[in-house]
Amino acid sequence: MEMPNTTQTTINHNKLHYDAQYKAVNIKAILQILNHVDRYLKAATRSDISWVGMYANGFKERIKGKTILELGCGDCVNVAIMAALGAKVVANDISDRSGTIIAALNKSYPFKHNITFISGDFTKTNLEAQCFDFVIGKAFLHHLTLDLEFEILKLVSRVLKPDGEARFFETAVNSKVLDELRWAVPMNDRPSKWLQPKAFKAWEAADPHPPRDNSSRHYKNVGNRLFRSVDILPLGIFERFCRMLPVNKKHAGRFKRIALELEKVLPKGVRCFGARSQVVIYRNSRF
């Protein structure tokens, strides 16, 4: 595919950003997680929204022996966990650091099936059609321009087995008001858009996310063009407020767990309006 300039700029920006970030990845810490994988997942899938989403609907129990492609594998914690749980894992990222991490993990952990790494632009790969049971991404699609997202999802629909499933854990922006509130509150290294406009502009210029539609409606529309079945699981209507409360780390975990449990009683439309994240599930390719 001939890439539009904005797409290539976004890819380069992401590569630079994450090549630098993943230099700090600690292989020993990942091995430590693998040595206590059940305990780690039990805690993470109750209180950490990205793990709650990624492993929703019994994902952990469904992957043993399955062939899984993870796009945007990043620090490789999730690919390592899936491989330790017995899946045959292929991983892709624009950052070559992910490949270095995977090589180190393959060397140090007795996976039943070593993890395979595909480096760089996924649209240039030549994978066999219908070869994966799952294609997944954790906080991946919202890093792509819409052009590239469509090309990648087209490929995903080609490499998924007929009974396979694509699942993406993504950020959700379904309410302008809540989104503006999010930008107003400073978070980690991100200054407030309204109280520190100059600093915010500088932060925004260095941020690897392209400006794009991250609504559930968008993910539904793009999915419907390529798949016959599209499901969205909205998450985080209450959990999103944890970061605004003056709670310490220990209590934050408890707050998040209760918030994520409590939201289940709400109607889906309400959860969708207030969601800060979503799991996007595509099945039954149209091709």
Ligand SMILES: C[S@@+](CC[C@H](N)C(=O)[O-])C[C@H]1O[C@@H](n2cnc3c(N)ncnc32)[C@H](O)[C@@H]1O
């Ligand atoms: C927010 S990080 C998420 C990493 C990991 N999945 C996790 O949950 O920690 C987004 C990842 O997508 C990768 N990425 C961004 N654009 C990409 C592209 N065009 N192709 C492959 N990977 C890409 C980045 O390098 C980064 O590792």
